[in-house]
Amino acid sequence: MKERLSISEMAQLRGISAETLRHYDRIDLFKPQHVDPHTGYRYYSIFQYEVLGTIKELRQLGMNTNEVKQYFNERNIKNSTDILAAKHEELVRKLKEMTALEENIRDKLAFLREVIAEVGSPAVTIRQLGRRKLFTLHQKINSNLELCYGVLGLENRLTETAPILASNRLGVLLSQEDLEARRFESPSTIFVVAKRATSLPKVNLVTIPAGSFACIRYYGELWNRSESLDTLCRKLVEDGYVITGDALQIMQVDITITDNPNEVMFEIQVPIRKQTANSSYHGV
Structure with missing residues (x-):
C-alpha cells in the first residue's frame, strides 16, 4: 500500500478514465496533491479518494x-x-416524465x-369503450395543411411530456348531424384525448360518455373515410342500431411509425344503441 498514486492508478482505483481526471484538473474541480516540478507528473494522495468518490456520485x-x-x-450540512x-426534486420530476413516456411507448x-x-x-365491430375527455381548440380542419397547424396548436398548449402521435390519441370529431346526413367529407374538429383533464381549461374539453x-x-389518408363510413352506416341500419352522438376518427398508425402510405391507419368509433320500437333512424 502506498499513499501517493499516479493519475492512472487513481483512475483505476475509482473506475474512471485518466482523461476525466485530467479534465477535472484543468477546470480546478479535483487537482492532484503533488506535481513533480521536473517531470510534470501528477500524483494524488490516497486520502483524496473520498472527495473523488463524492464527485463521481454527484x-x-x-x-x-x-x-x-x-x-x-x-460545504456544510445545510448547504449540502x-x-x-x-x-x-429535479430527479423526481424527470422520473415522472420518463414514466409517462414509458407508458405511452408500452401502449403503442x-x-x-x-x-x-x-x-x-x-x-365493423361493436366495442364497449370507457368515458373519455377530449382536449380541443374547437378548430375544424379540411386539408393536410390545416391538419399540420391543428396538431401544432394542440401540442403547444399541452403540458404533457409524452408525445401525442405515439399514443393513438390524436383524431377528429365527426358530428352526428353530418353522419346522419351522410356528409362524410365535412370539416372535422381536431382533438387529442386528454390524460390529465384537471389541468386543462374546461372550455377546451369535450366529454365522450x-x-x-x-x-x-x-388504411389511407384522413380524408379517405367515406367508403368506410358508408359501410359502417349501412351495417348499423341492417343490425338495428341508431347513432347517439359525434363519432371519433382516431389516428392509429401514422408517419411516426411508417413511410409506407398503405400502412397508415385510422379507426372510426361511432357511439350507438339498439333501435327501439319508438325510435327512428334519421338519415342513415
Whole structure:
C-alpha cells in the first residue's frame, strides 16, 4: 500500500478514465496533491479518494461540473442538504416524465403488435369503450395543411411530456348531424384525448360518455373515410342500431411509425344503441 498514486492508478482505483481526471484538473474541480516540478507528473494522495468518490456520485445524480463545484464551495450540512434536495426534486420530476413516456411507448407497442397479428377481423365491430375527455381548440380542419397547424396548436398548449402521435390519441370529431346526413367529407374538429383533464381549461374539453361504439378501421389518408363510413352506416341500419352522438376518427398508425402510405391507419368509433320500437333512424 502506498499513499501517493499516479493519475492512472487513481483512475483505476475509482473506475474512471485518466482523461476525466485530467479534465477535472484543468477546470480546478479535483487537482492532484503533488506535481513533480521536473517531470510534470501528477500524483494524488490516497486520502483524496473520498472527495473523488463524492464527485463521481454527484455526477451520477446528473450534476454538471459547475454544480459539483458549487457543492464543494463552503460545504456544510445545510448547504449540502439544500443542494441535494433541489437535485432530488429535479430527479423526481424527470422520473415522472420518463414514466409517462414509458407508458405511452408500452401502449403503442401493444397496439402495433395487435395490428401485425390481426388477421381476418370483421369490417365493423361493436366495442364497449370507457368515458373519455377530449382536449380541443374547437378548430375544424379540411386539408393536410390545416391538419399540420391543428396538431401544432394542440401540442403547444399541452403540458404533457409524452408525445401525442405515439399514443393513438390524436383524431377528429365527426358530428352526428353530418353522419346522419351522410356528409362524410365535412370539416372535422381536431382533438387529442386528454390524460390529465384537471389541468386543462374546461372550455377546451369535450366529454365522450362510455358506451357501445361501432368501430371500423381503414388504411389511407384522413380524408379517405367515406367508403368506410358508408359501410359502417349501412351495417348499423341492417343490425338495428341508431347513432347517439359525434363519432371519433382516431389516428392509429401514422408517419411516426411508417413511410409506407398503405400502412397508415385510422379507426372510426361511432357511439350507438339498439333501435327501439319508438325510435327512428334519421338519415342513415
